[in-house]
Amino acid sequence: MIDWPQFLKAYGLTIFTWTLLPTLLALPNYSIPAAIAGALFLLFYSYAGHVFAHSISTVFPLNYINMHVSIHHDHLITVPRWLNLIIEAIVDFLCFYVLILIQSALGIHWISTSAILGAGFLYVFIHIFDFSLFGNEQHKEHHEKTFCNYDPEFFDTLFETRCSPDTPYRDLSGESFHALCAFVIAFALKYRYKLE
Ligand SMILES: [Zn+2]
Ligand SMILES: [Zn+2]
Numbered sequence: 001m002i003d004w005p006q007f008l009k010a011y012g013l014t015i016f017t018w019t020l021l022p023t024l025l026a027l028p029n030y031s032i033p034a035a036i037a038g039a040l041f042l043l044f045y046s047y048a049g050h051v052f053a054h055s056i057s058t059v060f061p062l063n064y065i066n067m068h069v070s071i072h073h074d075h076l077i078t079v080p081r082w083l084n085l086i087i088e089a090i091v092d093f094l095c096f097y098v099l100i101l102i103q104s105a106l107g108i109h110w111i112s113t114s115a116i117l118g119a120g121f122l123y124v125f126i127h128i129f130d131f132s133l134f135g136n137e138q139h140k141e142h143h144e145k146t147f148c149n150y151d152p153e154f155f156d157t158l159f160e161t162r163c164s165p166d167t168p169y170r171d172l173s174g175e176s177f178h179a180l181c182a183f184v185i186a187f188a189l190k191y192r193y194k195l196e
């Protein structure tokens with residue numbers, strides 16, 4: 001049962017900024033509805049992609065091929081922690097970059113390139129800096145139990161995949177700052193390289 005007042009209090013600002021910034025990035029090349037749809041897709045993709053990556057990687061050979069599982073989670077391939085985090089940052093970012101490659105291979109332009117880059121930077125900032133370097137209880141639980149706390153937490157709440165569903169919702173307002181940093185870099189790239 002979702003506690004909606006608490007849901008909005010804990011996640012509202014973050015959902016707003018995480019949707020607004022990629023939407024702004026897509027303008028004026030995309031219409032406002034298309035820009036918002038792209039932003040919401042990217043938001044959901046960061047959760048669903050993680051769920052999908054774990055669900056298909058429980059058996060050989062995908063548990064080895066998927067470096068998020070083989071290196072970052074299960075240490076089937078052991079590397080020093082600093083290298084683990086660098087590889088994981090690259091894997092996280094590539095999961096977004098692949099959307100740019102798919103769109104260009106298919107000749108479709110449904111989601112703004114700069115918005116995809118911004119979402120990739122945001123994912124790396126949160127996962128590597130916040131969760132891995134500074135530590136985060138929820139993410140620690142994800143590493144212990146794997147099939148819960150996929151993050152962003154508002155999707156775990158909506159789809160009932162929180163590891164500890166009886167605990168209060170975590171106030172994510174601080175993560176708006178990460179979005180600001182990630183999307184400022186994406187804005188710079190957009191104007192420097194004239195991305196859409
Ligand atoms: Zn992790
Ligand atoms: Zn994971």
